[in-house]
Amino acid sequence: MILTEEQQEILNGKKGETLAKVMRTMVMYGDAFEAEKLVPITSKYNHLVTSFGLKVMSPVYDLMQKLLDAGVCSEQKFSVDPRPLDKNVPANFLQNLVFNKFMYTKQGFYEEQLKKLGLMNEDAFSCTCYMDEIGNKPQKGEVLSWAESSAVVYANSVLGARCNRNSGIIDIMGSIVGYVPYFGLLTDEGRRADWVIKIETTKKPEAQLLGSAIGMRVMEDVPYIIGLDKWLGSELNDSTCAYLKDFGAATASNGAVGLYHVENLTPEAKELGKSLICEDAKEYIIDDSELERVKNNYPIVWKNPSSKPKLCFIGCPHLSLEQLKDWTINIESRLNQNGKKRVTVKTVLTAAPKVIEAFEKTEYASRLKKTGVVISYICPLMYMNNPLCKKMPVITSSNKLRTYTSARYYTDNEILNIITGGLR
Amino acid sequence: MRQFQGRVITPGQVSAEAVVTKQGFNTLASLQMALQFGDKEVKCGDQNNEELYGKPLINKALCLPQTIGSTTGGLVLYCACAMEKNPACLLFASHIDSLAAAGAVLAEVWVDNVSMPVIDSLGDEFLSYVKDGMKITVKENGIVEVE
Numbered sequence: 001m002i003l004t005e006e007q008q009e010i011l012n013g014k015k016g017e018t019l020a021k022v023m024r025t026m027v028m029y030g031d032a033f034e035a036e037k038l039v040p041i042t043s044k045y046n047h048l049v050t051s052f053g054l055k056v057m058s059p060v061y062d063l064m065q066k067l068l069d070a071g072v073c074s075e076q077k078f079s080v081d082p083r084p085l086d087k088n089v090p091a092n093f094l095q096n097l098v099f100n101k102f103m104y105t106k107q108g109f110y111e112e113q114l115k116k117l118g119l120m121n122e123d124a125f126s127c128t129c130y131m132d133e134i135g136n137k138p139q140k141g142e143v144l145s146w147a148e149s150s151a152v153v154y155a156n157s158v159l160g161a162r163c164n165r166n167s168g169i170i171d172i173m174g175s176i177v178g179y180v181p182y183f184g185l186l187t188d189e190g191r192r193a194d195w196v197i198k199i200e201t202t203k204k205p206e207a208q209l210l211g212s213a214i215g216m217r218v219m220e221d222v223p224y225i226i227g228l229d230k231w232l233g234s235e236l237n238d239s240t241c242a243y244l245k246d247f248g249a250a251t252a253s254n255g256a257v258g259l260y261h262v263e264n265l266t267p268e269a270k271e272l273g274k275s276l277i278c279e280d281a282k283e284y285i286i287d288d289s290e291l292e293r294v295k296n297n298y299p300i301v302w303k304n305p306s307s308k309p310k311l312c313f314i315g316c317p318h319l320s321l322e323q324l325k326d327w328t329i330n331i332e333s334r335l336n337q338n339g340k341k342r343v344t345v346k347t348v349l350t351a352a353p354k355v356i357e358a359f360e361k362t363e364y365a366s367r368l369k370k371t372g373v374v375i376s377y378i379c380p381l382m383y384m385n386n387p388l389c390k391k392m393p394v395i396t397s398s399n400k401l402r403t404y405t406s407a408r409y410y411t412d413n414e415i416l417n418i419i420t421g422g423l424r
Numbered sequence: 425m426r427q428f429q430g431r432v433i434t435p436g437q438v439s440a441e442a443v444v445t446k447q448g449f450n451t452l453a454s455l456q457m458a459l460q461f462g463d464k465e466v467k468c469g470d471q472n473n474e475e476l477y478g479k480p481l482i483n484k485a486l487c488l489p490q491t492i493g494s495t496t497g498g499l500v501l502y503c504a505c506a507m508e509k510n511p512a513c514l515l516f517a518s519h520i521d522s523l524a525a526a527g528a529v530l531a532e533v534w535v536d537n538v539s540m541p542v543i544d545s546l547g548d549e550f551l552s553y554v555k556d557g558m559k560i561t562v563k564e565n566g567i568v569e570v571e
Contacts, residue, residue, distance in 0.1 A: 060499055147496075385456060
């Protein structure tokens with residue numbers, strides 16, 4: 001890798017041993033991808049994936065402390081993934097004991113570290129930092145040092161920013177030195193499509209299911225999706241962006257997709273069209289039966305597969321304001337159809353603190369409360385990631401949550417039926 | 425015995441028993457629960473990976489195409505190394521992915537006395553040939569012997 005004089009001096013230790021190690025990390029990371037150079041980060045804010053004070057992650061907090069002790073901090077402020085705990089989310093005595101006394105004992109300590117390292121504000125905890133209410137929304141073409149797979153794929157695909165699928169810790173180290181290695185999704189060539197996906201369904205495909213199917217098939221490649229604009233239109237409005245958010249999160253967690261193009265919809269596909277497709281691109285046709293096949297192949301890891309669900313999480317990644325309103329309307333309507341007043345399964349809708357704040361100012365907040373649904377800023381994944389939850393029949397409409405935990409996936413419509421006392 | 429030539433991401437020499445997955449290795453789903461709850465064998469917790477689910481990973485030669493999933497993957501791998509609960513080596517058939525590369529580099533730069541050689545680009549034939557339980561020897565120059 002060819003470094004500038006300034007970068008070489010940092011690597012040589014002119015600005016201290018710790019910063020030299022940070023630079024060495026970024027150079028070695030780039031070398032693994034034959035990156036020729038480091039390029040400046042141009043976004044206003046960074047986004048970190050590590051938001052949780054898990055006791056087991058002590059080596060991470062030790063490393064952060066080394067950075068703080070050496071005075072090695074980023075000039076960029078950052079948002080970070082959601083907090084793992086919220087007392088509003090139903091938990092029994094044993095779970096609370098495990099969460100507070102065993103798992104997340106480092107939460108307070110780590111949040112203090114985050115503040116010192118440059119947290120945007122105390123509400124900047126969400127995987128959907130690009131929502132208007134939060135304000136970390138990069139512009140097209142900006143270079144990022146983000147982590148969080150769902151945020152990276154959204155920033156690349158929907159916003160047209162440029163970011164590799166960086167790991168936690170690499171995210172902040174890039175920001176500290178101010179540069180990231182130039183490879184992969186930062187380059188024009190790396191943003192070309194290796195796959196053509198043809199959507200031939202008879203109805204609008206479920207975002208989370210379609211993303212799962214594509215992620216599992218293309219893994220880390222870039223798909224160019226044809227035929228989805230038939231169902232989504234060609235404008236990036238609130239509803240379409242919410243769909244793409246959920247779709248992208250599933251591609252990134254069920255596979256390792258960092259960028260997708262949707263013909264006539266996402267910015268680079270609109271600008272460059274089929275010229276984005278590589279000559280030797282592979283093809284994958286998705287119809288109703290293919291989606292059904294994918295869904296039916298999900299393993300059910302509940303101890304008793306016919307158990308009655310005890311908890312439902314909706315909002316991984318976090319819901320948008322419009323989605324909160326839509327779920328409120330749909331839950332009310334389905335309860336009405338089923339002759340019920342309140343949900344029959346404890347249900348939690350999750351969203352960013354600032355989105356919840358905006359929602360609370362609308363008439364929908366009191367309506368949702370009447371249905372018995374809880375709203376929270378929590379990360380459902382962090383809630384679920386322990387052996388107690390493994391024994392608990394939790395349902396979700398999130399394919400990301402399904403992938404990482406024992407939560408069982410259902411479509412939005414199935415979820416609505418189950419939580420309002422309808423037939424499963 | 426067969427030899428495969430790969431590319432050295434982080435150097436080292438080691439001999440270990442192979443565990444093999446032909447699908448992407450989901451680092452978070454595979455390791456977090458085992459690390460969190462002190463599983464001494466670090467059994468794979470990824471329910472979506474039928475080849476590895478429930479198998480011990482500590483001190484094994486993990487043979488894989490790439491890693492997938494959450495971008496916490498690199499730091500989870502880094503933590504496994506810092507806690508000395510890592511696989512003996514990572515042997516990638518394909519080009520290494522960004523999350524695994526991050527984990528390997530973070531461990532190399534920031535963890536003292538860690539030894540987890542990481543070799544990539546060993547080829548599809550490597551992954552077709554290697555089976556669970558085979559003896560793997562990794563040399564400094566990226567040569568991997570399988571017997």
